[in-house]
Amino acid sequence: MNDLTSPLWTNLTSRERITGTWRSALPNYQNQPSPCLNACPVNGRIAEWIGQVKKGDTKGAFVTLADNNPFPAIAGRICHHPCETACNRNELDETVGICSLERFVGDAALDQGWGFPAPPAELAQSVAVVGGGPAGLSAAYQLRRYGFRVSLYESKSALGGLMRWGIPAYRLERAVLDGEIARITAMGVDVHLNAEVGDADALAALRREHDAVYLATGASLPKKLPTLDYAAGWVVDSAEFLAAPADQQSARTGDHVLVIGGGSAAMDVARTARRLGRTVTVLTLEPEGSLPAQKVEVDEAAEEAIRFVSGAMLQSAEAGDGAVTLNCIRVAFSKGERPGAFRVDPVAGSEFALSVHTVIPAIGQDADLQRWAGLLEATGPVIAAGKDWQTSTPGIYAGGDVASMARFVTQAVGMGKEAAHAIARALAPDIARAVPAELPEVGYDRINIAYQEPHGRTHQRLTEVAERLTTFDEVQQPLSADEAKSEADRCFSCGSCIYCDNCYFYCPDMAIARLGENGYEVDPDYCKGCGLCVAECPTGSIHMAKDDNA
Amino acid sequence: MNEVKKIDYADDGQFCSGHVACAGCAEALAMRVILNSVGQNAVGVVSPSCSAVILGGHPLSSARIPFLHGTLESAAASASGIKRALRAQGKDDTTVLCFAGDGGTYDIGLQALSSAAERNEDILYVCFDNEGYMNTGGQKSSSTPSGAVTGSTPLGKATQKKNLIEILAAHRIPYIATVSPSHLNDMAAKMDKAKAIRGTKVIIVLIPCLPGWGVADHAAVSTARLAVESGVFPLLEIEDGLRTRMHPEHKIRPIDAYLAQQKRYRHLSEADRAALQAEVDANWARLSAQAAL
Numbered sequence: 001m002n003d004l005t006s007p008l009w010t011n012l013t014s015r016e017r018i019t020g021t022w023r024s025a026l027p028n029y030q031n032q033p034s035p036c037l038n039a040c041p042v043n044g045r046i047a048e049w050i051g052q053v054k055k056g057d058t059k060g061a062f063v064t065l066a067d068n069n070p071f072p073a074i075a076g077r078i079c080h081h082p083c084e085t086a087c088n089r090n091e092l093d094e095t096v097g098i099c100s101l102e103r104f105v106g107d108a109a110l111d112q113g114w115g116f117p118a119p120p121a122e123l124a125q126s127v128a129v130v131g132g133g134p135a136g137l138s139a140a141y142q143l144r145r146y147g148f149r150v151s152l153y154e155s156k157s158a159l160g161g162l163m164r165w166g167i168p169a170y171r172l173e174r175a176v177l178d179g180e181i182a183r184i185t186a187m188g189v190d191v192h193l194n195a196e197v198g199d200a201d202a203l204a205a206l207r208r209e210h211d212a213v214y215l216a217t218g219a220s221l222p223k224k225l226p227t228l229d230y231a232a233g234w235v236v237d238s239a240e241f242l243a244a245p246a247d248q249q250s251a252r253t254g255d256h257v258l259v260i261g262g263g264s265a266a267m268d269v270a271r272t273a274r275r276l277g278r279t280v281t282v283l284t285l286e287p288e289g290s291l292p293a294q295k296v297e298v299d300e301a302a303e304e305a306i307r308f309v310s311g312a313m314l315q316s317a318e319a320g321d322g323a324v325t326l327n328c329i330r331v332a333f334s335k336g337e338r339p340g341a342f343r344v345d346p347v348a349g350s351e352f353a354l355s356v357h358t359v360i361p362a363i364g365q366d367a368d369l370q371r372w373a374g375l376l377e378a379t380g381p382v383i384a385a386g387k388d389w390q391t392s393t394p395g396i397y398a399g400g401d402v403a404s405m406a407r408f409v410t411q412a413v414g415m416g417k418e419a420a421h422a423i424a425r426a427l428a429p430d431i432a433r434a435v436p437a438e439l440p441e442v443g444y445d446r447i448n449i450a451y452q453e454p455h456g457r458t459h460q461r462l463t464e465v466a467e468r469l470t471t472f473d474e475v476q477q478p479l480s481a482d483e484a485k486s487e488a489d490r491c492f493s494c495g496s497c498i499y500c501d502n503c504y505f506y507c508p509d510m511a512i513a514r515l516g517e518n519g520y521e522v523d524p525d526y527c528k529g530c531g532l533c534v535a536e537c538p539t540g541s542i543h544m545a546k547d548d549n550a
Numbered sequence: 551m552n553e554v555k556k557i558d559y560a561d562d563g564q565f566c567s568g569h570v571a572c573a574g575c576a577e578a579l580a581m582r583v584i585l586n587s588v589g590q591n592a593v594g595v596v597s598p599s600c601s602a603v604i605l606g607g608h609p610l611s612s613a614r615i616p617f618l619h620g621t622l623e624s625a626a627a628s629a630s631g632i633k634r635a636l637r638a639q640g641k642d643d644t645t646v647l648c649f650a651g652d653g654g655t656y657d658i659g660l661q662a663l664s665s666a667a668e669r670n671e672d673i674l675y676v677c678f679d680n681e682g683y684m685n686t687g688g689q690k691s692s693s694t695p696s697g698a699v700t701g702s703t704p705l706g707k708a709t710q711k712k713n714l715i716e717i718l719a720a721h722r723i724p725y726i727a728t729v730s731p732s733h734l735n736d737m738a739a740k741m742d743k744a745k746a747i748r749g750t751k752v753i754i755v756l757i758p759c760l761p762g763w764g765v766a767d768h769a770a771v772s773t774a775r776l777a778v779e780s781g782v783f784p785l786l787e788i789e790d791g792l793r794t795r796m797h798p799e800h801k802i803r804p805i806d807a808y809l810a811q812q813k814r815y816r817h818l819s820e821a822d823r824a825a826l827q828a829e830v831d832a833n834w835a836r837l838s839a840q841a842a843l
Contacts (some may be wrong), residue, residue: 009616010606010608010609010610010611012609012610012611013610013612013614014566014567014568014570014607014611014612015566015567015568016568016610017569018568019568019569019570022573023573092755322605397650407589448773450732450772451555499556500556502557505557507579508571508575508576508577508582509569509578510561510563510567510582511563523567525567526568528573528574529573529767530573530767530768531574531768532574532770533769533773535769536771536772547787
């Protein structure tokens with residue numbers, strides 16, 4: 001303070017007083033993970049890319065999405081979307097339709113022909129990826145982004161793995177699958193089709209030729225029911241059925257098909273058979289409402305007049321004159337502690353019989369561990385891998401169904417990504433992406449809902465049932481651009497600053513400056529640490545932190 | 551659309567950092583909006599109150615316009631005189647505003663305000679209503695609502711809050727408005743409107759007092775929002791004392807959450823709360839009927 005001589009009127013503003021010294025805590029701007037991000041199998045930055053959709057920046061949204069997942073159009077169709085279950089908006093009205101928005105962005109990218117940029121520099125090291133399914137392709141993509149040389153070995157005649165041979169076209173249009181795979185191979189992946197890596201010796205040889213190997217051969221062996229004679233003509237393997245062209249599918253099935261199993265594969269088999277004009281019954285151990293398949297798949301199957309016999313088990317089968325009699329019994333089902341583990345107790349006296357023409361068991365697939373015996377150790381039903389997805393043989397990494405019981409497609413994509421970054425940390429630590437810091441999740445209590453209004457979700461339309469059953473065209477129809485914008489606007493942007501200026505305007509001390517694109521800055525000279533900015537932040541992206549320096 | 555509605559008034563720096571309002575004070579927040587709305591061509595009068603403390607601390611001032619620090623009785627009278635003197639000098643376009651608390655408005659300054667209103671003096675009178683003498687340790691004023699504990703009503707005030715709005719409406723002044731620190735766009739819009747009207751304008755600002763009401767440092771705005779959303783403090787405008795405008799859609803919840811956020815209501819029984827709710831509902835119904843005329 002300088003000239004304080006005037007006796008009558010003020011001559012300086014209050015800015016002479018440094019009221020920041022009153023403070024014991026200081027607000028801190030930090031984007032923190034939303035519940036959807038933590039739930040996402042690829043840890044996609046969902047709040048961020050939906051924010052880009054809100055602003056009409058679909059290309060930006062694609063770039064953000066593709067940082068963690070090269071398959072937005074595929075995931076937008078078939079992901080089991082745990083993000084939507086975790087969505088904070090469920091507390092207000094209904095989840096944001098994240099999956100349908102992802103499809104919107106993914107479809108736009110394919111329509112516009114947006115590709116992936118070339119790596120910043122080509123690296124000398126090479127990595128072999130064994131298996132061209134979601135895990136292998138995801139790893140190949142991330143490795144190419146770094147600039148590693150990537151050789152991809154696929155035993156079948158085309159890439160895609162389960163996405164191609166297991167998921168029917170009415171859920172995933174083949175042009176979408178081909179388009180998203182072509183975008184990856186165009187980055188310069190050295191693809192070897194019909195190239196089976198048959199045994200541990202072949203894998204060891206690959207390891208010698210490359211700086212690292214990523215093994216993602218999936219789960220190729222069908223689990224078998226002891227009560228069924230798999231050699232009988234009326235038993236059809238579910239994986240072979242789904243992979244076969246429609247004429248062969250027709251040739252192998254009689255009028256009434258019984259599908260055994262309650263998972264996604266069982267739904268795919270049942271709904272495919274319906275589209276061939278068959279009468280279809282699904283037999284599941286799990287009671288109604290607890291099937292492992294996604295609810296939407298079960299609902300759509302029921303709409304398509306597929307009959308469910310839930311909470312029952314096959315005891316024996318007798319082939320008769322043209323039909324097969326299946327002797328079943330009701331069971332009490334209870335889940336075990338490990339994923340996939342369960343226990344069933346038959347209910348005495350509840351026997352009943354079904355009469356069908358074809359039986360297609362779809363009760364899951366096992367990884368072929370025998371193939372790698374002597375080279376790779378196993379943990380239970382899968383190849384053992386550490387936190388960085390490295391197997392018992394240094395330099396050989398594994399992921400997807402061969403190394404995990406997490407069996408959704410996007411989980412495989414996430415594992416491929418994690419392994420690729422782990423491989424990069426081993427081969428090129430200077431440029432490898434660091435393991436992301438663990439930040440607290442922004443829960444519903446951090447969202448100021450005074451700035452939100454209840455607004456129902458815009459659902460994707462489904463094709464009419466009668467029309468569905470005549471083709472293999474997609475059932476779920478995309479959101480229009482207007483619908484996507486409206487749906488994106490429902491996103492709370494949990495943990496991500498939306499530059500709304502609330503913090504600036506609600507500061508009683510004018511201690512927050514707006515820096516345009518660079519967000520905001522707190523002036524420590526005047527911030528008294530009241531926390532109004534934090535309380536009035538609609539997204540939970542400002543946090544109070546103890547401040548001992550004031 | 552469902553986007554977050556942005557606050558959009560221009561802060562031209564008319565209210566300065568370094569003032570000595572409590573951390574998180576909604577009165578400082580409201581002053582920021584009001585002083586920036588009023589602009590540079592203005593003269594203020596402030597009666598002894600939290601406002602006087604926040605504005606001053608001689609020889610420093612947090613306002614960029616001159617403020618006369620007057621007596622508790624006389625804010626409206628002083629402003630009337632200043633306005634007439636300015637007019638005599640040909641400076642009729644200068645806004646003259648008053649800042650006073652509820653003590654200086656509902657109680658001690660009421661006579662001067664009533665007289666100025668009766669003469670329809672061209673002044674803009676802002677009452678920062680924190681429902682008590684919070685600057686002197688938290689005694690009750692005639693603005694303190696029923697049931698609220700203050701330093702001088704330790705068992706809760708037995709009588710209702712004085713209805714100053716109806717008193718002012720009876721004067722038939724051109725403009726009366728209530729504003730809340732939870733609705734800053736509404737506050738800025740009403741200030742702009744008041745500035746353009748000649749005659750006596752009175753703006754009543756609800757100020758949840760952090761120490762006086764027992765509210766957390768970060769919660770003044772949310773408490774004010776709950777006051778609006780429960781109908782305890784309806785946002786309204788009354789023109790010429792007769793035409794009432796309000797927002798029927800604002801009242802969306804019972805008063806429970808509003809009461810729960812404040813220590814001054816902590817002692818209330820179930821029956822007390824029901825009585826308060828009935829009082830709020832009756833007041834809302836009367837205002838709604840008035841607004842429908």
